[in-house]
Amino acid sequence: MMTTPVLEVSGLAVRYGKIEALHKAAIKVGAGQIVSVIGPNGAGKSTLLNAIMGALPVTGHASGRIAYMGEAIGALPIERRVARGMCLVPEKRELFASMTVEDNLVLGAYRRKRAGERNFLDQLEPVFTLFPRLKERRAQAAGTLSGGERQMLAVGRALMGKPDLLMLDEPSLGLAPLIVKEIFHIISALRQTGVATLLIEQNARAALQISDYGYVLETGDLALEGPAAELAQNPRVIETYLGLAKKPV
Ligand SMILES: Nc1ncnc2c1ncn2[C@@H]1O[C@H](COP(=O)(O)OP(=O)(O)O)[C@@H](O)[C@H]1O
Numbered sequence: 519m520m521t522t523p524v525l526e527v528s529g530l531a532v533r534y535g536k537i538e539a540l541h542k543a544a545i546k547v548g549a550g551q552i553v554s555v556i557g558p559n560g561a562g563k564s565t566l567l568n569a570i571m572g573a574l575p576v577t578g579h580a581s582g583r584i585a586y587m588g589e590a591i592g593a594l595p596i597e598r599r600v601a602r603g604m605c606l607v608p609e610k611r612e613l614f615a616s617m618t619v620e621d622n623l624v625l626g627a628y629r630r631k632r633a634g635e636r637n638f639l640d641q642l643e644p645v646f647t648l649f650p651r652l653k654e655r656r657a658q659a660a661g662t663l664s665g666g667e668r669q670m671l672a673v674g675r676a677l678m679g680k681p682d683l684l685m686l687d688e689p690s691l692g693l694a695p696l697i698v699k700e701i702f703h704i705i706s707a708l709r710q711t712g713v714a715t716l717l718i719e720q721n722a723r724a725a726l727q728i729s730d731y732g733y734v735l736e737t738g739d740l741a742l743e744g745p746a747a748e749l750a751q752n753p754r755v756i757e758t759y760l761g762l763a764k765k766p767v
């Protein structure tokens with residue numbers, strides 16, 4: 519039996535004024551899955567995520583269907599989408615630099631606190647277990663963290679809200695390879711918590727390695743899709759995104 523996908527997008531188009539940046543996109547994220555959308559700079563990756571979250575700039579206009587847990591949510595404002603368990607970690611991490619790591623994490627649970635959840639901080643220890651470095655630096659100002667630690671904090675803060683759908687916009691951006699490895703290892707481990715993850719990446723190799731399913735976005739079009747392991751074997755993906763074209767087999 520097929521369960522209802524956490525996210526199912528169809529015919530999603532986004533325009534900025536007269537320019538259409540995303541053409542009729544269709545993607546699906548199943549419960550507990552990690553699904554990635556890979557593609558070069560300017561392909562429309564952030565546009566896709568922001569449209570799903572309801573976080574497009576005022577000049578952006580989306581049409582099409584966005585179903586979350588089987589319900590159309592495309593008309594809901596961003597707060598209502600967040601309240602239903604959708605969470606976006608944007609490309610700009612938007613941390614509070616002068617606040618401590620711990621206070622940034624606590625802020626991630628603000629919505630749950632306001633909703634009257636008594637145990638709104640129950641994810642703090644799990645987040646610290648997932649990111650021991652954040653625990654070590656809990657009293658340190660967020661602005662003093664390294665790039666990788668900031669990314670960890672951004673993901674940790676998102677998890678404080680106990681989302682059902684976690685959307686990550688290029689978590690590897692600007693990070694050294696070893697840190698990317700560490701962060702992707704953690705994203706992969708999140709699978710066990712049951713959260714569904716939609717991962718947007720230029721780093722195709724790292725993304726496909728931990729994903730169940732993948733899509734390739736090229737200038738606003740979803741050009742290819744398939745199980746991540748198959749996509750990683752696709753000659754076109756290898757040549758364009760994995761950079762192995764000249765390597766002998
Ligand atoms: N606020 C905006 N106004 C006008 N055009 C935009 C805006 N944001 C993005 N675009 C355009 O939409 C296209 C896709 O951008 P984006 O979604 O940011 O791509 P990616 O995240 O894959 O790098 C690009 O051509 C970009 O210039």
Ligand SMILES: [Mg+2]
Nearest residue numbers: 563564565609
């Ligand atoms: Mg982007």
